[in-house]
Amino acid sequence: MSTAGKVIKCKAAVCLEVKKPFSIVEIEVAPPKAHEVRIKILATGICRSDDHVVSGSLYSPLPCVLGHEAVGVVESVGEGVTSVKPGDKVIPLFVPQCGECSTCLNPKANMCSQNDLGGASGLMPDGTSRFTYKGKPVHHFASTSTFTEYTVVHENAVAKIDAAAPPEKVCLIGCGFSTGYGAALNTAKVEPGSTCAVFGLGGVGLSVVMGCKAAGASRIIGVDINKDKFAKAKELGVTDCVNPKDFDKPIQDVIVEMTKGGVDYSFEVIGRIDTMTAALASCQLNYGTSVIVGVAPSASEITFHPMLLFTGRTWKGSVFGGWKSKEAVPKLVSDVMTKKITLDPLITQTLPFDKINEGFDMLRSGKSIRTVLVF
Template sequence: QVIKCKAAVLWELNKPFSIEEVEVAPPKAHEVRIKTKEYVQYNPSETKKNLCGGSAVKNLPANTGNVEESVLSSSPGDKVIPLFIPQCGKCNVCKHPEANLCLKFQLKEPRGTLNDGTCRFTCRGKPIHHFLGTSTFTQYTVVDEMSVAKIHADSPLEKVCLIGCGFSTGYGSAVKIAKVTQGSTCAVFGLGGVGLSVIMGCKAAGAARIIAVDINKDKFARAKQVGATECINPQDYEKPIEEVLKEVSGGGVDFSFEVIGRLDTMMSALLCCQEAYGVSVIVGVPPHAQNISMNPMLLLTGRTWKGAIFGGFKSKESVPKLVTDFMAKKFSLDQLITHVLPLEKINEGFDLLRSGMSVRTILTF
């Protein structure tokens, strides 16, 4: 049956969300309709262009939503987390042991639909597009079976929702993509929710020094709480930040992470790495339709420049394992959650995020 429920709908780019009543069609074959319980927003310093008017929201009107959320399955009662990167298990990428960018993923060419090319939302008689196959600013949503992961029945939804995107992206960038080593020195550019998660991953991997870099000094205390050993504000120096980092690390850091999405900081993160063996990972989403120029000698000497989405984790199989690790107290998520708001205050939540006053905001339903 069709379900009528409350949802936040984005009718125009760069405009506030509107709370509407939407109609949610029943799932088709290989789809799941789920009831949303809690939801966490992106940090705008990392990915605001995707939610507030960028390339990932090009089909409007759209029932847009982040993928960092915890939900309760509407039929069997299972707790699940929707996945913005699906895992079909059949394509060449899914079969590759080190890759996770399933060929069903819609980020490069978002269609605003489920896998069969159609939508499940209607509002005011108009079809409402899906956001990256999830759409979770709504009391009910429909996702493809390959885009949902069942999690531990006792997991606290208000915390493990972070594992749906931001935490896993940062944590995995350190432990899985960079493969941070025991006793190493790391530099993390950008101290939003994902950047803090990178720091947590570096600490878990045994890094001896974790240098946090940001122009907002208000973020330094929290960065140290999650594992940073020192914090640097580039505005405090007259020389480029990469030179500062090379000096304080004795020639260059072992691992660096760009978690902002700026071309200039991507270059700084690469340049601050030890030229013979440093590894730099791009985590932040870069500006749309912009390119970066670099001298190939920066890599020929031995540096490695890498990138990955969702921390390189295969979504459907890795998310349940990460939730289990959380339940086993292998990491904490408390320091990443700063605000809790009802769905009706969604626009206030985005204001908090844009102002830098929050790390992660949970929306409740």
């Protein structure tokens, strides 16, 4: 029996208040309006950005259905939708691509003006929600909301992918892998023979490592305070692992000494303002480039000495690895299918959706790179 045009009751993990476990409850998901798509989620990854909302360090209005790294199947579409149809396998896009705004039209940019990052309204583009719980609206998150059996997104925020792609693997294309891999290839534009330092060796940091290796970097220094991450990092391309706890001087000084002047490229993939300035200072002072990939707490402000930039360093930010989402995601999935990209090393475990709180505990304890939840 078709569910098109009807309200669907389904299971969702709702963040009702900060610093509390997710509540797995039954919500109502309204049908898609014009230019919207309703998706049945098949698999979704647990990302540190979701946990930033749970911890209260990143603002998003509550109650909220979090999650932004997923694969699903289109259940139904609203009037005017042309890029996908019911039955298509898709990836929701936390950075949409409308194809019409000044950012989308600029070949150097990818952060479409239709995004719901930064200010975070927690609503669909028309200013309303498609989720209700106990008769009251529940907020969306980052244009996606994937911690639910069904979600609704705008057509600009969904990409059709290969029908044969394994959901429990290619869901990482929705955020973690693409964000890190693209930061190296698109944002920094790492060159063959260059030296790199990656601060933070979680799922996104290791994806940066994979991007640096794919670009031909000759030396990749991995920086993390959790030495248990070093074996996997070396497996993926890190040549030197350093733990700041092992030194009695700033880690940037250690890296500058190791490289006789600083690395060509550094990447901050933690989301801390102190490591952002340390990553910048670890670059060669005249031509080094540092890329901020990690999401800092909402109230953060950086203070640094202007000389860090005056001498010639470049400081950049990277959102979704610089990819134009709707165009790039299907191609990245194709690269997985042809084994140009291997995602398996990034996936620590796969759990049923109702074990979501257990998955977040593993993330917080540093025991997982990526946990994938399957429905």
